[in-house]
Amino acid sequence: MSGKLYIVGTPIGNLDDMSIRGLRVLQEVDLIAAEDTRHSIKLLNHFEISKKMVAYHQHNEQQSSEGLIDLLKQGQNIALISDAGMPLISDPGSVLVKNCVANDIALEVVPGPNAGLCGLVLSGLDTRAFLFLGFLGKENKAIKEGLKRIEASEFTVVLYESPHRLPKTLEILDQHGLGHRQMSISREITKRYEETRYGTIAEHRHYYQEQAPRGEYVLCIEGRTADEGNAAAGLELESLSLEEHLEYYLNTGLPEKEAMKAVAKDRNISRRDVYNAVKR
Incomplete structure (x- = not known):
């Protein structure tokens, strides 16, 4: 019989958020496929887990997926983890999961923290429905398509952004005519310096013209107004x-x-x- 792929959520900052079930799965599987083995070894060492790992990231996803499918067909159980949070959510994993479905290989998810959902519940905006876009992107085509979707969405929009890109992204949103919309910006969620700021996009743009961004950010943007x-x-x-x-x-x-x-x-x-x- 084929093995099983476990999709395991890991902490986005605070290691106390690692679930008991997640730890058990990492201890029991035959292999861990990690986005960055150098990063994940710190997690395993913290919980005194000794397990073989292989790299599974965006640059080797197709090739690595084929090898992992072969191991799963041989009966090995594998855990898929990303650097932080849930795999596949703006992280690698979709190719492997699709291949498992195509090959009738069992899948099991082990829930864990997700920065986007944490930012959303902190936002003070409508949470009944939302549009998750991940990173807005760097190429003009991707940015334009993202802006169109943000502008038209009647739901709260959730974005990720890196510190060095944040001021530019706020400038783009403001110049696109969205400066009046309410936005929450959360950074370093679950970590020591966690912070959420509230205001309009224009107000956030002005603030980060004066303050150097630090940490990883979740942006939640108000949906299309009446x-x-x-x-x-x-x-x-x-x-x-x-x-x-x-x-x-x-x-x-x-x-x-x-x-x-x-x-x-x-x-x-x-x-x-x-x-x-x-x-x-």
Whole structure:
């Protein structure tokens, strides 16, 4: 019989957040696939766990995944961990998990801390639904696509950012016309110098022009406001057909279902009415 892949969440700062179940799995598996073995050995040493590790990171994900699948087929049990938090969430692991599904290899998740969710519950913003985008990116194409999704989203948007990129990201958001939106910025979550700041994007931009960012950041951005939705980027809704209105949101990068929902909200009609009108 094939072995099992355990997807194990690890602490994002405070080692006391490591679960009892997670420790048991790391002790019992045959092998640990770690994003950075040099980083993860500190975790294992802290809990006095002696276990063979192999590197599994974004640069060798495809090749390493093939070797791990072979070991799993031979009956070995493997734990997948990232440097911090849940694997696959802005971290490597998706290729391996997809290959396990394709090869009918058993999967089991061992929950652990996640910086994005921690930042969200600290944000003071709407948590009923949210859009997680990870890092906004460095290339112009990725940034533009991300900005479109942030602008159009009616849900709270969760981003990650590094300290050296934070001021530039805040500048980009502000210059894109989002400076009025509320935002929380959390840094060093669960660590000694954990801090969450609240204010508008423009206020955060001004603050970090004066203060040097330190630590890893989670940004939670307020969803599209009623004024923004009604304005629909400066277009008079009364002058748009339902098809044109829907096309506007599709052009921002929203999936069709979410675009229909946004149109329905703007016009105070049901999503079914939008669907029936544009699908005739």
